[in-house]
Amino acid sequence: MDETESEPTRWQVEAEQNGERIDKLLSDALDGVSRTQIQQWIKDGHARVDGRNVKPNYKLSGGQVVDLAIPDPEPLDIAAENIPLDVVYEDGDVIVINKPRGLVVHPAPGHYSGTLVNALMHHCKDLSGINGVMRPGIVHRIDKDTSGLLMIAKNDQAHASLAEQLKEHSVTxxxxxxxxxxxxxxxxxxxxxxxxxxxxxxxxxxxxxxxxxxxxxxxxxxxxxxxxxxxxxxxxxxxxxxxxxxxxxxxxxxxxxxxxxxxxxxxxxxxxxxQILGFTHPRTGERLEFEAPIPEDxxxxxxxxxxx
Known part of the structure; x- marks a missing residue:
């Protein structure tokens, strides 16, 4: 394939997962990645079961081995926009943003501008690509009309760590x-x-x-x-x-x-x-916690x- 891939991650299918679809297993394992993205990776041959390509609805059997080699991200083509950001914390791996009410988190078909991602693209160019070109850096979301704290990953290592913490329920x-x-x-x-x-x-x-x-x-x-x-x-x-x-x-x-x-x-x-967001820093292992005041309205x- 023309696309380059990361080293594959491997899962052994447990007995209690017998009959589970491969897209569901990977969706549960990669909590910060959309199921649609996972299905596309499977269709493109980046996920294999016992070394074979399968379809997203393939039902697994206990004991099988699932390998997923996440493709290198495509070049980001979302327009950078100079939208003000309330940056609560930032380093080389993570940004924490206090999102105002009314701001959409990421672009979607038919709505490609005026989002938090557009603002992030102006603020910094180094965002993780795990979630594809439409959602760079986005590990979790809050609704458009909800305000408050969001953590954004600047690289894939940070994204994987934060997504795993979400899956393990260790994020406050x-x-x-x-x-x-x-x-x-x-x-x-x-x-x-x-x-x-x-x-x-x-x-x-x-x-x-x-x-x-x-x-x-x-x-x-x-x-x-x-x-x-x-x-x-x-x-x-x-x-x-x-x-x-x-x-x-x-x-x-x-x-x-x-x-x-x-x-x-x-x-x-x-x-x-x-109001409150806490997580373990993906590089230093330090526990961080942030608080954003209730918005004026x-x-x-x-x-x-x-x-x-």
């Missing part, structure tokens, strides 16, 4: 959120699987069908008349996880355009802020509630 991710209603308990855990909504494929819901395990821990910080300020700690990082879980327990986010309520307090985007909303 704490959010603060304002929800409708008064939670009955001061703290608790929402353990409910999440999958796509069968009625609207753009949304997600709690379901046992084609779902992924999802766990969110919560603790009440402050109570108001008809609203509650909570801290949320992610154990897993599924798409729209916090928003779906809070709707599931009957306390949707204030301002959530997809899962919230149309009546009562509102704001431009959901009242959800990724959400702070104003809390001030109004406190003075009712």
């Amino acid at each position: 991710r704490k959010y603060v959120a304002l929800v409708h209603g008064n939670l009955q308990h001061d703290h608790g855990t929402i353990d409910a699987p999440i999958g796509r909504d069968s009625y609207d494929r753009k949304l997600y819901t709690v379901t046992d069908k084609n779902s992924k395990h999802a766990v969110t821990h919560f603790a009440v910080l402050e109570r108001f008349d008809g609203y509650t300020l909570v801290e949320l700690k992610l154990e897993t990082g599924r798409t729209h996880q916090i928003r779906v879980h809070l709707k599931f327990i009957g306390h949707p986010l204030v301002g959530d355009p997809s899962y919230g309520r149309s009546k009562g307090m509102t704001m431009d985007g959901q009242a959800l802020h990724a 959400m702070a104003d909303l809390l001030h109004r509630l406190r003075n009712l």
Whole structure:
């Protein structure tokens, strides 16, 4: 092949993984890489089972050996844009950004500009290529209308380390959120699987069908008349996880355009802020933790509630 590859990574298929699709096994093993990207690698022959090329839906048997040689990244062709960034921390391996509400994290078909990735391309040229040309450096995401902390990898070694920490649940991710209603308990855990909504494929819901395990821990910080300020700690990082879980327990986010309520307090985007982010530095092994203050629009909303 014309493309050059990295040295392959090898997995031995365990007995309990018998019958599992190869794209699912690799997706679970590489938490920071999209399943679509993994499927493309399999189609391009970068993943092999017992030395043979297979299709993304190939079902594995216990004892088989899976090799994945990640291809060298394509040259990045996303336009650099001079969009201001709130850089909380930066070194040769990692950048931590405090993302404002309203900023999309990465380009997508039909939306190639004005994103965090465009801003990062202007800020620095050395970003990891594991997630392809559309998502350089992006290890994890937060929604467009969620504010707060994100870690970005500057090289593939850092990306692999941070993605593994996410998979092992050793990354600290704490959010603060304002929800409708008064939670009955001061703290608790929402353990409910999440999958796509069968009625609207753009949304997600709690379901046992084609779902992924999802766990969110919560603790009440402050109570108001008809609203509650909570801290949320992610154990897993599924798409729209916090928003779906809070709707599931009957306390949707204030301002959530997809899962919230149309009546009562509102704001431009959901009242959800990724406040604390902690991880082990991929090169030095030092434990780092960062905190971003609640943004002004959400702070104003809390001030109004406190003075009712």
